[in-house]
Amino acid sequence: MTRILSGMQPTNQLHLGNYLGALKNWVALQDRGENLFCVVDLHAITVPQDPETLIRSTREIAAAYIAAGIDTAQSIIFAQSHVSAHAELGWILGCFTPLGWLNRMTQFKEKAGKDRENALLGLYGYPVLMAADILTYHATHVPVGEDQKQHLELTRDIAGAFNRRYEVDFFPLPEPQILGEATRVMSLRDGTKKMSKSDPSDMSRINMTDSPDLIAQKIRKAKTDPDALPFSPDELETRPEADNLLTLYAALSDVSKRAAIARFAGAQFSLLKAELTEVAIEKLGPIAARMTALMEDTAAIDAILRDGAEKANAIAQPILAETKRLVGFLPG
Ligand code: TYM
Numbered sequence: 001m002t003r004i005l006s007g008m009q010p011t012n013q014l015h016l017g018n019y020l021g022a023l024k025n026w027v028a029l030q031d032r033g034e035n036l037f038c039v040v041d042l043h044a045i046t047v048p049q050d051p052e053t054l055i056r057s058t059r060e061i062a063a064a065y066i067a068a069g070i071d072t073a074q075s076i077i078f079a080q081s082h083v084s085a086h087a088e089l090g091w092i093l094g095c096f097t098p099l100g101w102l103n104r105m106t107q108f109k110e111k112a113g114k115d116r117e118n119a120l121l122g123l124y125g126y127p128v129l130m131a132a133d134i135l136t137y138h139a140t141h142v143p144v145g146e147d148q149k150q151h152l153e154l155t156r157d158i159a160g161a162f163n164r165r166y167e168v169d170f171f172p173l174p175e176p177q178i179l180g181e182a183t184r185v186m187s188l189r190d191g192t193k194k195m196s197k198s199d200p201s202d203m204s205r206i207n208m209t210d211s212p213d214l215i216a217q218k219i220r221k222a223k224t225d226p227d228a229l230p231f232s233p234d235e236l237e238t239r240p241e242a243d244n245l246l247t248l249y250a251a252l253s254d255v256s257k258r259a260a261i262a263r264f265a266g267a268q269f270s271l272l273k274a275e276l277t278e279v280a281i282e283k284l285g286p287i288a289a290r291m292t293a294l295m296e297d298t299a300a301i302d303a304i305l306r307d308g309a310e311k312a313n314a315i316a317q318p319i320l321a322e323t324k325r326l327v328g329f330l331p332g
Contacts, residue, residue: 002033005139005174007040007080010057011049012197014064015205016280017185019287020251021145025179027069029143035075036137036312037065039305042080042087043130046123047111059301060291064208066304067290078308080133085316090125090132092323096161097128101154107147131155135171136316143177146184147194152176166326182251188222191240209288212281219277224269231265233258245272252279 006026008018026037039061044054058079065077080086102108105127112119130151134142135158142152152174159171187193187204195205206218223241230236236243249272250260264272294301325331 002141003137003139004029004033004035004141004143004177005038005134005137006036006143007038007043007133008061008064009040009044009197010054010061011044011047012057013207013209014061015185015195015197015207016248016284017145017182017195017205018197019068019208019284020180020182020185020248021147022143023065023068023070024251025143025177026065026075028179029141029177030070030075033140035070036139036315037070037075037077038080038133038312039065039078040080040130040133043126046120046126058305059298060295062301062305063291063294064287066294067287072304072308076308076311077304078312079305082305082309083136083312083316085136085313085320086129086132089136089320089323090129092327093131093135093158093162094125094128096165097131097154097158101157102127104150105154106150127151127154128158131158134174135159136319137312138172138319139174140172141177142174143179146178149176149178168326170322170326180251181257182247185248186240186244188218188244190223191242191244206280206284208284209291210284211288212285215280215284216277219273219280222273229264229267229269229272230261233261236261242269245269245276249276249279252276252283 004026006022008014008022014023026035029035039058041054041058044057062077062079066072070077102124108119108124108126111123131154134155144152156173159173163170185195187195187199188206189201189204193199193204197205199205203218203221206215210218222245224245225239225241227239229242229246230239236246246260246264247257250257253260
């Protein structure tokens with residue numbers, strides 16, 4: 001059995017990294033089995049959120065899933081906070097997670113910064129809740145971008161710790177699916193930094209809802225280097241901006257990186273930028289238009305999320321009940 005689960009945080013706007021590293025792959029995988037795509041609002045509040053904005057972003061992420069091609073007849077779309085099993089299992093799994101494992105999480109270190117004393121417990125426990133998201137459905141596959149690999153490894157470790165403790169084969173160890181050419185999309189302003197929602201410069205990323213003019217402007221201003229584009233992949237190792245722009249071109253055009261390199265070998269950046277702009281607008285434009293149209297009927301989005309939560313709950317509850325039985329909680 002294949003059961004896919006993945007999610008995105010309703011924080012700020014979705015960008016090209018979210019699309020190419022995750023959402024595009026979800027759409028491609030969705031006829032393989034059962035799929036659950038979650039808007040992880042519990043995770044979002046690990047950093048301060050304005051309540052009104054959080055509601056809007058939660059709907060917007062759901063709209064982005066649908067606009068990008070997630071079919072609600074085939075896949076379950078829901079908000080994490082609508083299925084209480086995530087939080088409940090999160091607590092239980094926290095009792096199987098040594099601090100040493102959490103101390104290794106690079107995303108926590110990055111987000112907490114230097115001021116560890118004031119970092120919040122929720123941010124620290126974030127990866128445990130993510131493990132619960134996955135394990136509460138016995139998901140087998142988790143399509144994500146490269147930056148989530150460490151969290152997936154932790155999920156497998158926690159599942160293994162639980163199974164060993166009770167001598168059961170209860171939680172399947174989920175497989176990360178890090179697919180496509182653009183598993184780690186980099187900033188347009190600095191090819192050594194990840195494209196991220198939290199980068200203060202909006203010019204560093206292409207948002208899913210950017211207008212064609214803005215996309216063109218951001219690509220035109222994207223950082224480059226002085227040389228012509230290379231002939232071989234090895235030459236890209238020391239040229240992060242060229243690497244990133246070629247990767248974006250390959251992923252958006254559905255060609256291999258090798259083919260993209262061959263196409264622009266010896267050319268100036270201006271040619272790559274012109275063609276990248278064209279394909280980015282062609283791919284993102286229709287998704288942005290659908291998102292805007294969907295956001296005009298928030299009641300319809302809310303209904304989809306309610307229906308999704310009901311279906312997700314039906315899968316999660318028996319698994320949570322069995323977890324509680326294994327742990328030794330008195331049946332309610
Ligand atoms: P989030 O919301 O930061 O990102 C959502 C997805 O987008 C991918 N991604 C990228 N891929 C390539 N290049 C980039 N620059 C880039 N930036 C983001 C992420 O890898 C992710 O797949 N912890 C998760 C959300 C989560 C989750 C889960 C995912 C919570 N529970 C359970 C899978 C399963 C996160 O913060 O994603």
